[in-house]
Amino acid sequence: MLVRVEALHAGYGSAAVLRDVTIEAHPGEAIAVIGPNGAGKTTLLKVIAGMVRPARGAVRYEDRYLTGLRAYQVARLGLVYVPAERELFPTMTVLENLELGAYRNVRAAQLQLGYVFGLFPLLKERRHQLAGTLSGGEQQMLAVSRALMGGPKVLMLDEPSTGLAPKVVAELYRNLSQLKAAGLTLIVTEQQVALALALTDRAYVLEQGAVRMSGRSAELAGNPEIRKAYLGIN
Amino acid sequence: MSAILFDGVVQGLQLSLLAVGITLIYGLGGVLNLAHGQFAVVGGVAAALLLQLGFGPVAAALGGIASAGILGLAVDRTLLIPAYRYRGEERLLLGLILTLGFSFIVDGTLNWKFPEFSLSFQLKVPLIEVGGIAMRTASLAASLIALVVFAGLFAFLKLTLAGKAIRSIIENEVGAELCGIDPARTRTFIVCLAAMMAGVAGVTQGLFSSLGTEMGPEFTILGLLVAVVGGVRSINGTLAAGILLGIVNAFASHYVGAYVAYIILLSFAMATILVRPAGLLARFT
Amino acid sequence: MKSLGLLGLILALVPAAAGGSPYYMRLATLALIYMAWTVAFNLIFGHTKQLFLCLNALAGTAGYVAVVFAIQLKLSPWVTVPIGVAAAAALGALFSYISVLRGLGVIFLGIVTLAFSLIFHNLVLGLREFTNGETGLVTRGLGFPLLEQPVASYYIFLAALAVALLVYHALMSSKSGMAFRALSDDELTAELSGIDVTGYKVLAAAVGSAILGLTGALFAFYNGIVSPSVFSFVGIDIPVLIALLLGGMRTRFGPVLGAVAFALIEEAVRPFGQLTVLVYGVLLIVLFTAFRDGLAPLVARASAAFRGTRAPATASRPAREA
Numbered sequence: 001m002l003v004r005v006e007a008l009h010a011g012y013g014s015a016a017v018l019r020d021v022t023i024e025a026h027p028g029e030a031i032a033v034i035g036p037n038g039a040g041k042t043t044l045l046k047v048i049a050g051m052v053r054p055a056r057g058a059v060r061y062e063d064r065y066l067t068g069l070r071a072y073q074v075a076r077l078g079l080v081y082v083p084a085e086r087e088l089f090p091t092m093t094v095l096e097n098l099e100l101g102a103y104r105n106v107r108a109a110q111l112q113l114g115y116v117f118g119l120f121p122l123l124k125e126r127r128h129q130l131a132g133t134l135s136g137g138e139q140q141m142l143a144v145s146r147a148l149m150g151g152p153k154v155l156m157l158d159e160p161s162t163g164l165a166p167k168v169v170a171e172l173y174r175n176l177s178q179l180k181a182a183g184l185t186l187i188v189t190e191q192q193v194a195l196a197l198a199l200t201d202r203a204y205v206l207e208q209g210a211v212r213m214s215g216r217s218a219e220l221a222g223n224p225e226i227r228k229a230y231l232g233i234n
Numbered sequence: 235m236s237a238i239l240f241d242g243v244v245q246g247l248q249l250s251l252l253a254v255g256i257t258l259i260y261g262l263g264g265v266l267n268l269a270h271g272q273f274a275v276v277g278g279v280a281a282a283l284l285l286q287l288g289f290g291p292v293a294a295a296l297g298g299i300a301s302a303g304i305l306g307l308a309v310d311r312t313l314l315i316p317a318y319r320y321r322g323e324e325r326l327l328l329g330l331i332l333t334l335g336f337s338f339i340v341d342g343t344l345n346w347k348f349p350e351f352s353l354s355f356q357l358k359v360p361l362i363e364v365g366g367i368a369m370r371t372a373s374l375a376a377s378l379i380a381l382v383v384f385a386g387l388f389a390f391l392k393l394t395l396a397g398k399a400i401r402s403i404i405e406n407e408v409g410a411e412l413c414g415i416d417p418a419r420t421r422t423f424i425v426c427l428a429a430m431m432a433g434v435a436g437v438t439q440g441l442f443s444s445l446g447t448e449m450g451p452e453f454t455i456l457g458l459l460v461a462v463v464g465g466v467r468s469i470n471g472t473l474a475a476g477i478l479l480g481i482v483n484a485f486a487s488h489y490v491g492a493y494v495a496y497i498i499l500l501s502f503a504m505a506t507i508l509v510r511p512a513g514l515l516a517r518f519t
Numbered sequence: 520m521k522s523l524g525l526l527g528l529i530l531a532l533v534p535a536a537a538g539g540s541p542y543y544m545r546l547a548t549l550a551l552i553y554m555a556w557t558v559a560f561n562l563i564f565g566h567t568k569q570l571f572l573c574l575n576a577l578a579g580t581a582g583y584v585a586v587v588f589a590i591q592l593k594l595s596p597w598v599t600v601p602i603g604v605a606a607a608a609a610l611g612a613l614f615s616y617i618s619v620l621r622g623l624g625v626i627f628l629g630i631v632t633l634a635f636s637l638i639f640h641n642l643v644l645g646l647r648e649f650t651n652g653e654t655g656l657v658t659r660g661l662g663f664p665l666l667e668q669p670v671a672s673y674y675i676f677l678a679a680l681a682v683a684l685l686v687y688h689a690l691m692s693s694k695s696g697m698a699f700r701a702l703s704d705d706e707l708t709a710e711l712s713g714i715d716v717t718g719y720k721v722l723a724a725a726v727g728s729a730i731l732g733l734t735g736a737l738f739a740f741y742n743g744i745v746s747p748s749v750f751s752f753v754g755i756d757i758p759v760l761i762a763l764l765l766g767g768m769r770t771r772f773g774p775v776l777g778a779v780a781f782a783l784i785e786e787a788v789r790p791f792g793q794l795t796v797l798v799y800g801v802l803l804i805v806l807f808t809a810f811r812d813g814l815a816p817l818v819a820r821a822s823a824a825f826r827g828t829r830a831p832a833t834a835s836r837p838a839r840e841a
Contacts, residue, residue, distance in 0.1 A: 049412070075414040087409035089402050099395065100402050104414035106395065150414060266626055316808045326626055331807045338757075338800030346793045455637065462630050493645035500634045500641075507631055508621055 002027045002185050003048065003079070003154055008057035010040075010047050017043045019209045021057070025154070030176075030186040032196035032217060034230060035206035041189035042084065044206070045156050048187075049081035050074035061154075076104045078153040084162055086143040090132025094123055094142055097131050101149030108151050116145040119175055137168035144175070155179070156187045161195060173199055193230040197221040237369075238484050244373045244442065246480020247380035251435040252457030253464060253472045254387070255428030260466045261404030262421045265317055265329030269309070269337035270432055271453025275344060277302035277433025278445040282353040299433035306429025309336065310422045318418070337450060344447040351447045353440035376438040383434055384473060391469070400424060404467055432457075459503040479503065523684060526775065530677055534670050544669040548741070550782045551676040555734040556755065557762045557774035558683045562690070563727035565768035566699040567720045568706075569615055570629035572752075574759055576639035577728050578735025579750030581607040585736040586745050587649050589661045596663040596740060604732040611728025615721045636752055643747050655746025658739055666740040679737060683730045687771070690726065695719060703769070757799055758785075764806045 004024040011017040017040045025031045033041050046052040048059050050071040059066040061079055075081070089097050098116065102109035117124035120141045126134065131142060140160060147155055160176075161169040173195055180186055180199070190196035197203055197217040205213040205226070213220070220226050252270060259267045281298025289297065313336055317329040344351075391397035402410040403417050411417060435453070439445045464475030482502055486495035530551070537543040556574060563569050571577070581603030588599040614635070618628045643650045650656065665671040690696060698719045702709040710716045739745040748754070758781055766777020788798045 051408075051411075070416075071408075071411040072414050072416050075412055081412055083408075083412070087406055087412060089405045089409060091405060092398070092401065096398055100398055100410070100413045100415070103395070103399060146413065313804070323625060328807060330626070330629075331803055335800040335803030335807075338796050338803070340800075342794055342797030342800065346797075349793075455633065458630060459634065462627070491645065493641040496641045497638050497645065500638045504631055504634045504638075507627060508617060508623075511621060511623060511627060 002029075002062060003187070004060040005044070005048060006058050006060065008044070008047060008054050008059070010043055010052060010054040010057075012043075012052075016055075017209050018047070018054075021206070021209070021211055023204050023211065023214075025185055025187055027153075027185055028180075028183050029202065030180045030188065030200040032200040032203035033187065033189045033206055034191075034193045034196055034203060035212075037191070038208075039206040040209040041206055042158050045081060045083075045158050045187070045189060048074075048079065048156065051081075075150070078151070079156070080147040080150060080152040080154070081156045082143050082147045082158065082160070084158040086139055088131045088139060088143060088146070090130065092131060093128050094131055094134070095127040097142055097146050098123075098127075098149050101146030104150045109149065112149045112151055116148055119148075119178065120145055137164050137172070140164060140168075140172060141175075144172075148179075152184070154185045154187065158189050159191055160188065161190060161192045169195065193226070194221070238488050239481060240369060241373070242481035242484030243477055244377045244480070245484060246477035247377050247384075248435050248438060248476075249456050249460045249480055250473045250476025251380055251383065251431050251438075252453055253460035253476050254384075254469055255431045256457050256461040257464070257466055257469060257472045258400075258404075258424050258428045260461070262400065262417070262424045263310070263314070263318070263329070264322070264325050265314060265333065266326060266458070266466075267333045267428075268330055268454055268458075269333040269340065269450075270428070270457055271450040271455070272337050272340040272344075273302045273306060273429040273432035274436030274439065274453050275445065275447055275450045276305050276340065276436070277430075278353045278436035278440050279344060279348065279351065279447065280433075281437050281440065282351070282445075295437045298437050299430050302433025302436065303426045303430040306432075307422065307426045309333075309429075310425040337454065341448070341450050344450075348447050353437075353445040354443075370442065372442040376442040379434065379438055379441075383431060387431075387469075396420075459500070463503050463506045475506075522772070523681075523688065526684075526772070527677070527681060530680075531674075534673055541669055544673060546782065546786070548669070548673045548676055550778055551673070551680050552734055552738055553758060553762060553782070554775050554778040555676070555680045555683045556731060556759050557766070557778050558680070558687055559727040559730035559734075560759050560763050561768060561770075561774050562687065562723045562730075563611070565763060565773075566703055567723040568625055568703055569618070569720060569724055570625045571611070571614070571632045571724070571727075572629050572756055573614075573632040573636040573639070574731055575750045575752050575755040576632075576636045577607045577611055577731045578738070578755060579639055579643070580610060581732030581736040582739030582745055582750060583643065583650060586656055586658050586661070586739050590656065591649065596661060600733070600736045603736040604729050607732025607735065608725045608729040611731070612721050612725035615724030616717070619717045619720055636756070640747055640751075651746075653747060655744050655749070657743065658745055659743055661740065663740045666737065667743075672741050675737065676734070676741070679734055682733075684771075684775075686726060686730070690723075691771070695722060699723065753796070753799075757803075761799065761802050761806065764803075 002025055004022075006022055008018050008021040009016065021040070021044060023031070023033070023044070033044060035041055043052060047054050048066070050066060050069050050073065061077060066074055066077075066079075069077075089100070092100075098113060099109065102112055122138060123141055123145055126138065131139065134142060144155075144157070144160070157176075160172060164172065169192070176186065176188070176199055186200070188196055188200065197220060200217045202215065203217045203220050204211050205220070213223075213226070221231075252274060255273070256267055256270050259265060259270070277298040279298075280301035281294045284294035284297045285291065313332055314329060317325050317332055320328060391401055399410065399415050400420055402413070403415060403420055407417055432453075436445055439449070460476045460479055461472055463479065464471035464473070479499060479502070483495060483499045486498045490498070533547050534544065537547060556578065560571070560574060563571050581600075583603075584606050585596060585599040585603035588594055588602060589596055592599075614628070614632060617623075618631070623631065644652050659667060665675060691699070698709070698714050701712065701714055702716050702719060706716055735750070739749070742749055762777035762781040763774060764777070765780045766775065767773030784798070784802070785795070788795050791798070
C-alpha cells in the first residue's frame with residue numbers, strides 16, 4: 001500500500017467533519033471518494049496533504065507516518081494535492097506556474113515540461129500567457145500540470161470537474177486515464193460520480209464524515225443504492 | 235522645473251527602497267513592519283561608526299548595509315516568533331504592535347547613545363553636469379545606487395527560481411506550499427533582504443542629505459504610506475508610488491510651505507488609499 | 520452600577536490623600552484624563568475593532584477649536600467646548616463611516632488615521648496665525664476659571680470621567696452592547712443576522728470621539744498652554760493603547776485600572792528621562808505577548824476568589840490552524 005489513512009477523526013474547531021475514516025490506495029491504483037456535499041471529501045484530502053491537522057488517527061505514506069508534517073513537506077515527499085480552488089498564481093505566466101511546480105525536483109523540470117506539454121498541447125501554446133487570464137478548463141489543466149511537474153508518486157484531485165463544460169471534463173478525464181496508465185497513483189473526489197467510477201479501480205462512499213460503503217468501482221456502479229442516490233437511475 | 239522633477243525622483247527612489255521592503259515583509263510574512271525605518275537608521279549609524287574606525291566610505295557603507303540585514307534576521311528569528319504562530323488579522327495586529335514596540339526600543343537606545351549623531355558623506359566633486367543641467371553628484375549617486383538595487387531586485391525576482399518562489403508566496407501562499415516551497419525559510423531570507431534595502435536607503439540618505447538617529451519613525455511612516463498607496467502586495471506598484479509621491483512632495487514643497495506640502499502629500503496618499511484600496515496597479519484583487 | 524459608585528467614591532477622596540501637593544494633584548488629574556481617553560478607545564477599538572491611530576488629533580481638534588474660537592471669536596468656553604466636541608465626534612464618525620463604506624480593514628483604517636494624525640500636526644504648525652505654531656497659545660483667562668485651580672479641576676475631570684463611564688455603561692447594557700459583542704466576534708455573521716454593523720460602528724466611533732473631544736477640550740484649558748506637543752501621538756495614542764492593553768480590552772474598569780497602572784509605571788520611569796520611550800517599547804511587547812487579557816480579568820478573578828464566587832470567563836484565544 002502506498003497511502004493509508006487510519007481511523008481518522010478531523011474537523012474545524014468543535015465541528016467534527018470526519019469520523020473514524022480508513023482509506024487506502026495501492027501503487028498504481030486509482031481511488032475515488034464520492035459522496036454528497038459536506039460529506040468531508042475535501043477535508044479528507046486536506047488532512048492527507050498536511051493542510052489540516054487531524055484530531056485523531058494517522059496518515060501513512062509508504063513506510064512513514066505523515067503526522068505533524070507541514071503541507072510543503074508532504075508535497076516534497078511526492079504526495080501532491082490539487083485543490084478545488086486550484087490555487088494558481090494568476091499574475092505569473094503558465095510557464096512560471098509550471099516551473100514552480102517543479103520546485104521540489106528542479107533537475108527533472110525540463111523532462112516533465114516536455115511530458116506535460118505533450119499531454120496538454122494547449123498549455124504549450126499559451127505558455128507565456130498570464131495564468132489569471134486562462135479559461136476555467138485551461139486553468140484546471142494548468143493546475144494538474146503544475147502538480148505533475150515535480151514528478152509526484154501520488155496525485156490527489158478535489159472535484160476536478162467543477163465548473164467545467166462537459167467536453168472539457170471528458171478530455172480531462174481522458175488525460176487522467178493516460179496518467180493512470182503511466183503508473184501514477186490517483187485519489188480523486190468527485191460529485192460527478194459516473195466519471196469517477198469509470199476512471200477508478202476502487203471507490204469509497206463518504207457520507208456525513210464516515211465511510212458508508214467501499215469496493216471495486218465497477219461493482220459500485222452497478223449497485224442499485226448507488227445508482228439511485230448518485231447516478232439518478234431508478 | 236526639471237530640477238524639481240529630478241529632486242522628486244531622487245527622493246522618491248529613497249522612499250521606494252523603504253517601501254519595497256515593507257511590501258516584501260507584508261507579502262511574505264503577513265506582518266506590517268513598523269520598525270522598518272529603524273533598519274535604515276541602524277544601517278546609517280553602523281556605517282558612521284565604521285567610518286570613525288577608519289574604514290573607507292565604500293567598506294563602511296557595505297558594513298552598514300550588512301548590519302541592517304543582520305538586525306532584520308534577528309527580528310524575524312526572535313521578535314516576530316509570537317506573531318508567526320497566528321494567521322491573518324491576528325498575526326497582522328500582533329506583528330504591528332511588536333514591531334512598534336521594537337521601533338521604540340531602537341529609537342530610544344539610539345537617541346540615548348548617540349544624541350548628537352549625524353551621518354553625512356562628502357564627495358570630492360559636488361556638482362556634475364548632465365545634459366546641460368547641473369546636478370549634485372550626491373543626488374545622482376544616490377539615485378543610481380537605488381536604481382541598481384531595484385534592477386538587481388527585479389532581475390532576481392523575475393529570472394531566478396528563488397525569486398519566482400518569493401513572488402509565488404506573495405501571490406498565493408497556499409499554492410506555493412503545495413508546490414513544496416517552505417514559506418518560513420523564504421520569509422527569513424526576505425526580511426533580511428528588505429532590511430538591507432532599508433540599510434541602503436539609510437546610507438544614501440547620508441549621501442545626499444544627512445541621517446539623524448531620530449529619523450526612524452519618519453522613514454517608517456513615509457515608507458508605509460508609499461507601500462500602501464502602491465498596493466501592499468505589488469512591488470511594481472510600490473516603485474511607481476514612491477516616485478510619484480516623491481515628485482508630488484518635491485513640487486508641493488517648492489510651491490507652498492513645507493507643512494502644507496506634507497499635508498498635500500498625506501492627503502494625496504489618504505485619497506489614493508480610499509479610492510483604490512488594493513493599490514495603484516492592482517489588477518487581480 | 521454599585522461598583523461605579525464605589526469607584527467614584529474612591530476617586531473623590533484622592534485630593535484629600537494628595538494633601539494639597541500641586542505635583543500629586545496634577546498627576547491624579549492627568550490620570551483621570553487618560554482614564555477617560557482610554558474608555559473612549561475601549562469603545563472605538565476594544566469593542567468595534569476600529570484601529571484609530573489619531574486619538575491625539577481628535578482630542579487636539581476639540582482642544583484647538585475650543586481655544587481658538589474662544590480667543591478669536593471672544594466666545595465663552597461654555598460655547599466653544601461643545602463646538603469642539605461636536606467637531607471631534609463628526610470627524611470620528613466620518614472616518615468610521617468612510618472606512619466601512621470602502622471596506623477598509625483594520626490596518627488600512629489604522630494607516631489612514633495615522634495619516635490624519637500627521638495632517639493634524641502639520642495643520643496646527645501651518646495655520647500659524649491662529650495656532651501660533653510650535654509655541655502654542657496660552658489658555659488662561661479665557662473664561663474658565665475653575666480649570667485654573669487644582670482641586671476644582673480634579674473634580675471637573677472626575678465628572679467628565681463619570682460621564683464617560685456612565686455613557687459606556689448605558690451603551691453596553693442596551694441593544695448596542697449586544698450588537699458590539701456580536702460584531703467584534705464576527706462581523707460578517709453579525710451583518711447577516713440583520714445587525715446594522717455600519718450604524719453601530721459609526722455610533723461607537725462618534726461616542727468615543729465625543730469623549731475624546733470633551734476631555735481634550737477641557738484639558739486644553741486646564742493645561743494652561745495648548746501646543747502641538749500637548750496633543751502628540753507619542754504622548755497620547757501610545758499611553759492610551761498601553762493603558763487599554765494593561766487594563767483589559769472590552770472590560771468596564773480595564774481603562775481605569777490600566778491608566779492607573781500606566782501612570783505608576785511612568786512615574787517609576789521618569790528619572791530615566793530619554794529612556795521612557797524605550798520602556799514604552801518593552802511594555803508593548805511584553806503586554807501583547809504575555810498578558811493578552813490585561814489586568815481587569817486578573818483583578819476580577821482575585822476579587823471573586825476573595826468573595827468565594829466564580830469570575831466570568833476571559834476572552835478565548837483564537838483558534839490556531841495546522
